[in-house]
Each structure stands twice: as structure tokens, then as C-alpha cells.
Amino acid sequence: MTDLATRAKTLLDLHTAPEVLVLANVWDVVSARTVAAVEGVKALATASHSIAATFGYEDGENIPLELHLDMVRRIVSDTGLPVSMDFEAGYGDAGATARRAIEVGVVGGNLEDQMKPLDEAVAAVEAVLAAGRDAGIDFVLNARTDAVVRAGDTPRPQVIDEVIRRGQAFLAAGAPVVFVPGLLARDEIKTVAEAFGPQKLTVISVPGASLPTSELQELGVARVSTGPFTQRVALTALQDAAATVIGGGTLPEGTRALN
Template sequence: MSDLATRARTLLDLHTAPEVLVLANVWDVVSARTVAAVPGVGALATASHSIAATFGYEDGENIPLELHLDMVRRIVEAVDVPVTMDFEAGYGDAGATARRAIEVGVVGGNLEDQMKPLDEAVAAVEAVLAAGRDAGIDFVLNARTDAVVRAGDKPRTQVLDEVVERGRAFLAAGAPVVFVPGLVARDEIKAVAEAFGPQRLTVISVPGVSLSTAELGDLGVARVSTGPFTQRVALTALQDAAAAVVGGGTLPASTRALN
């Protein structure tokens, strides 16, 4: 367990360091090993959407937890860096799911609030953190609020107020960082980062939309992840290569032997 505690502390230190933590999400052993081999990568994050897609399931806790955890275990065992797992909304019992994730070697996790009543969402955050304490580690919870992605037609000021209210509640409950998917505008990111405090905000990098990771770091963002988009990058390259070959061409000359 001491090794697990060390990995958890390493992951937490990466979140609180002055430099922004960039996590290119992975979904299987070969993607994990490929990303872990990149210079400067100190931790890995799994993408629930991508793992589900690997086995033919739709996102949203449709993949059985046993199958999901088995893939995460394989990833953890294949690399030497800390791994944080996206366990969505906790599969009905956030504390129990966190305990099972810790058992396979995970030292951090994402937990969606799905805009449930705030007291319920805070209780789920507390349950995950308690699971970490029971295991003797500083579990790095990336507490996610869906206030932006589920905003609908609410006025933007109301949406941002909800982001700040819910994020501060999760931080007060002990979560080290708060994840706000859908937050991409510079002024909004700056405002939320200031409301949360230094090194407390996590965002996702969206192709063709998001600011650069360097710019996000300058705005006070603690962590930038890629969610399902790294798998989509890989699949885009695969489909383009297949189209080139089927169309009479060749595979890209830049292809490297990464496995």
C-alpha cells in the first residue's frame, strides 16, 4: 500500500505544481504505454467513453463495471506512473466504486455530479474521499460539475454562478480540483479559476475550440485532459490511412513502430 500512497502523493503534487498538468486520456494497454512513453508525461488518465467504445458500449455507465475495472487494472499494471480513472457518476455507489478502483491500483478519479441536488453531490464526493482515507492514500478526486454541459437555455451568468457554487462546495468537501467540461471561453475560464483559487480548475481540451494548454496554464488552470478526443484522433488517423490504402495509395511514411 505504501507504493499506492506514493503514487497518490505524486499525482496530487502534479496537480498543485505551478505548471499545468496535461493528461492525454488513454483507453487500453497499448494507448497507455504509448502516452506514458512521451517525455514529460508523469501520470495517466483513463477515458470512460473510450473504454466503453472499445468494447462496443455507449457512454454513460453502460459498460459493466467489472469489465471497465478490468481494463483499468490492465492499464495500471502496464505503466509506472500514477493512473486516475474516470468512473463517471460512480455506478450507483461512488464510495464503493472508488474502493474497487483503489483495489486495482487507481489513485485518482473523476466523479460526475450530473446536476443532482447539491447535498447529494457533495455526499458522493465525501464518500470517494473517505474511501481514499480508508485505504491510507490521498485519493485525487477530480470532482466534475455538469453545470455547463447541461445548461440548456439558462442565462450564462446563472450557469457560471452554479459552476462556482457547486465547485466551491466540492472543494470545501475536500476535493483538490474541480472539473468543468464545456468551459472553453477565455474570460469564463479566468473567472472560474479565480473563484476557485490557484490550481483548482480542470478543463478539457476540445479540438478546434480550446485554448492551448500553455494559455490555459497561464489562466490558472491546474489540469487539462483530453477525454474521448485522443481516441478520436487515433481513429481519425486509422480511417484516413485505410481510405488512402483502399483508394490505391499507401500507408503514411511517418508511421512509427510504437507497439
């Protein structure tokens, strides 16, 4: 458990450092090895959407937890870096799922609130953090609020107010950082980051829509992840290469032997 505690402390320190932590999400061992080999990578994070897709499941806890955890275990066993797992909304019992994730070597995780009543969402956050304490580690919970992605036609100021209300409640419960997917506009990121405090906000990088990571760092963002988009980048390259060679061309020049 000492090694696990060390990895957890390393991951927490990466979130609280002034430099933004950028995590290119992975979904299997070879993607984890490929990302880990990039200079400057100090931690790994899995993408639940991408792991589910790897096995032919739709996103949203449709992949059996056993299968999901087995892939995460394989990733953890193959790397010396701290690993954070996206365990969606906790598969019905956030604390129990966190305990099982810790058992396979995970030291951090994402937990969706899915806009459940705030007291229920806070209780889930507390359960995950308690699982970490019981295991003797400072589990790095990236507590996620879906206030933006599920906002619908709600006026934007109300949406941001709800983001802040929920995020501050998760921080008060002990979560070190709060993840707000869908938060893309500079002024909104600035507002939320200031409300949470320095190095407390996590956002996702969306192709063609997000601010550069260097600018997000200036705004006080703690962490930038990529969710399913790294897998989509890989699949786009695969489909484009297949179309080219099937259409009479050749595979891309400069393709590297990364496996």
C-alpha cells in the same frame, strides 16, 4: 499500500504545482504505453467513454463495471505512473466504486455530479474521499460538475454562477480539484479559476475550440485532460489511412512502430 500512497502523493503534487498538468487520456494498454513514452508525461488518466467504445458500449455507465475495472487494472499493472480513472457518476455507489478502483491500483478519479441536488453530489464526493482515507492514501478526486454541458438555454451568467457554487462546495468537501467540461471561453475560465483559487480548476481540451495549454496555465488552471478526443484522433488517423490505401494509395509515410 506504501507504493499506492506514494503514487497518490505524486499525482496530488502534479495538480498543485504551478505548471499545468496535461493528461492525454488513454483507453487500453497500448494507448497507455504510447502516451507514457512521451517525454514529460508523469501520470495517466483513463477515459470512460473511450474504454466503453473499445468494447462496443455507449458512454454513460453502459459498460459493466467489472469490465471497465478490468481494463483499468491492466493499464495500472503495465505502468509505474500514477493512474486516474474516470468512473463516471460512480455506478450507483461512488464510495464503493472508488474502493474497487483503489484496489486495482488507481490513485485518482473523475466523478460526475450529473446536476443532482447539491447535497447528494457533495455526499458522493465525501464518500470517494473517505474511501481514499480508509485505504491510507490521499485520493486525488477530480470532482466534475456538469453545469455547463447540461445548461441548455440557461443564461450564461447563471450557468457560471452555478459552476462556482457547485465547485466551491466540492472543494469545501475536500476535493483537490474541480472539473468543468464545456468551459472554453477565456473570460469564463479566468472567472472560475479565480473563484476556485490557484490550481483548483480542471478543463478539457476540445479540438479546434480550446485555448492552448500554455495559456490555460497562465490562467491558473491545474489540469487539462483530453477525454475521448485522443481516441478520436487515433480513430481519425486509422479511418483516413484505410480510405487512402483502399482508394489505391499507400499507408502514411513516417508511420512509427509503436506496438
